[in-house]
Amino acid sequence: MDKQWFKNEVNKINVPTKEIRESIDKGINRAKREKRFRPKHAVKRTIFVSGAAAVLLLGSGFVSPAMQSVLADVPLFGKAYQQFHDYVGQNLVAGQLVTELNEKASSNNIDVTATSVYFDGGIIGMTFKVKSDTRKDLDDGARMIHFTLFNGERKWAIASQGDIKKTEDGYTGYIQMGYPDKHIPDKLTLPVTITDINGIRGKWKFDIPVDKLPYKTLHVTKNNTQSADGHSSP
Amino acid sequence: MFEGGATVKQIRLVKKAVAGNAKAFETLFQKHSDQLYRTAYIYVRNKEDALDIVQETAYKAFLSIAQLRNPEYFLTWLTKILIHHAYALLDKKKKVVLMDRPLQDEGQEQEMDADDRMGMLEAVQRLRKEYQTAIILFYYHDLPIHDIAEVMNAPEGTVKTYLKRAKFELKQLLTGGEDAWTNNGSKTK
Numbered sequence: 001m002d003k004q005w006f007k008n009e010v011n012k013i014n015v016p017t018k019e020i021r022e023s024i025d026k027g028i029n030r031a032k033r034e035k036r037f038r039p040k041h042a043v044k045r046t047i048f049v050s051g052a053a054a055v056l057l058l059g060s061g062f063v064s065p066a067m068q069s070v071l072a073d074v075p076l077f078g079k080a081y082q083q084f085h086d087y088v089g090q091n092l093v094a095g096q097l098v099t100e101l102n103e104k105a106s107s108n109n110i111d112v113t114a115t116s117v118y119f120d121g122g123i124i125g126m127t128f129k130v131k132s133d134t135r136k137d138l139d140d141g142a143r144m145i146h147f148t149l150f151n152g153e154r155k156w157a158i159a160s161q162g163d164i165k166k167t168e169d170g171y172t173g174y175i176q177m178g179y180p181d182k183h184i185p186d187k188l189t190l191p192v193t194i195t196d197i198n199g200i201r202g203k204w205k206f207d208i209p210v211d212k213l214p215y216k217t218l219h220v221t222k223n224n225t226q227s228a229d230g231h232s233s234p
Numbered sequence: 235m236f237e238g239g240a241t242v243k244q245i246r247l248v249k250k251a252v253a254g255n256a257k258a259f260e261t262l263f264q265k266h267s268d269q270l271y272r273t274a275y276i277y278v279r280n281k282e283d284a285l286d287i288v289q290e291t292a293y294k295a296f297l298s299i300a301q302l303r304n305p306e307y308f309l310t311w312l313t314k315i316l317i318h319h320a321y322a323l324l325d326k327k328k329k330v331v332l333m334d335r336p337l338q339d340e341g342q343e344q345e346m347d348a349d350d351r352m353g354m355l356e357a358v359q360r361l362r363k364e365y366q367t368a369i370i371l372f373y374y375h376d377l378p379i380h381d382i383a384e385v386m387n388a389p390e391g392t393v394k395t396y397l398k399r400a401k402f403e404l405k406q407l408l409t410g411g412e413d414a415w416t417n418n419g420s421k422t423k
Contacts, residue, residue, distance in 0.1 A: 003376070
């Protein structure tokens with residue numbers, strides 16, 4: 001088939017210039033309106049996430065100096081949570097309350113493995129290992145990870161954030177979110193699709209099994225002391 | 235990939251648009267609007283739906299333009315969004331069409347002003363989605379295989395196969411008799 005012929009045929013399609021212009025304007029204006037509202041959500045999210053983080057920091061134990069040494073013994077995702085300054089994650093790793101995963105997905109010659117997940121009743125955190133033997137351009141783009149949760153459902157998009165850091169043999173990806181609903185289930189399957197890593201588009205799909213950790217009752221008395229593993233004894 | 239006229243000037247415009255400049259975005263979009271509209275039209279074969287797709291594309295693209303990292307890929311990126319919306323609309327339609335009227339009716343309706351051109355476009359529309367997209371991107375957008383693979387999220391080898399099969403089916407549709415048409419139509423739909 002001849003390219004020019006095909007093009008000529010397609011170019012015979014009438015173009016309603018004026019209406020196209022209107023459609024474009026409509027689209028852009030809708031987007032503009034939505035963009036204007038976005039900062040609000042961002043602020044809300046920050047308050048929610050930091051609020052939840054503060055509450056949970058108390059809930060899942062106190063950061064203790066002893067933890068550093070414990071973390072040193074947990075080389076894999078313990079370090080990852082440290083890298084992303086996730087204190088909740090670090091604490092849970094120290095208490096061996098983080099679930100290890102090994103779910104792999106490949107796209108565009110890049111392998112992504114979900115390595116760990118935790119859910120302490122308010123915050124869900126997870127780590128990924130990103131590796132590619134052939135895609136050298138993985139280092140070229142800005143360090144960024146794009147993803148959708150529950151096929152891009154808005155409340156999840158608002159509640160979540162992701163980050164990516166370079167490691168010795170690739171990258172570590174990290175996603176954290178505050179659970180966006182009032183009703184908190186004991187178990188859920190979280191569909192995560194990573195769509196872009198350092199500017200390389202692809203589709204890395206995961207169904208992450210998330211189990212909520214049991215709540216702990218803390219009896220706070222005047223004499224409350226901290227145990228070595230960072231958890232107060234009940 | 236450098237799309238024909240992807241000049242320094244255009245790249246500068248794209249960078250402005252990425253930074254959030256609505257005017258620059260509009261100018262760029264306008265510049266490619268004919269091609270985008272026609273692409274949408276090939277999928278849906280009617281003005282209203284094609285315009286809807288263009289509008290959705292403008293909306294989605296303007297919302298996420300900050301994520302575009304390679305300015306040279308602006309048009310490819312837009313095209314990807316457009317095709318995504320075209321697929322979505324077709325999927326939605328398919329459900330409706332299947333429920334309340336047989337496909338043949340639709341075919342006849344469109345054949346009213348059938349001539350050679352309709353023959354070709356109609357034939358393209360009867361192909362599987364993947365084949366349509368491969369054909370459109372290769373023949374109309376002039377994209378190299380590598381970029382088509384990027385737009386379609388598929389390995390290059392797969393794209394080559396799509397193209398080969400699409401060409402074969404197109405040829406059959408265009409030269410085959412009325413029987414081959416309807417048979418093939420109902421099979422691929």
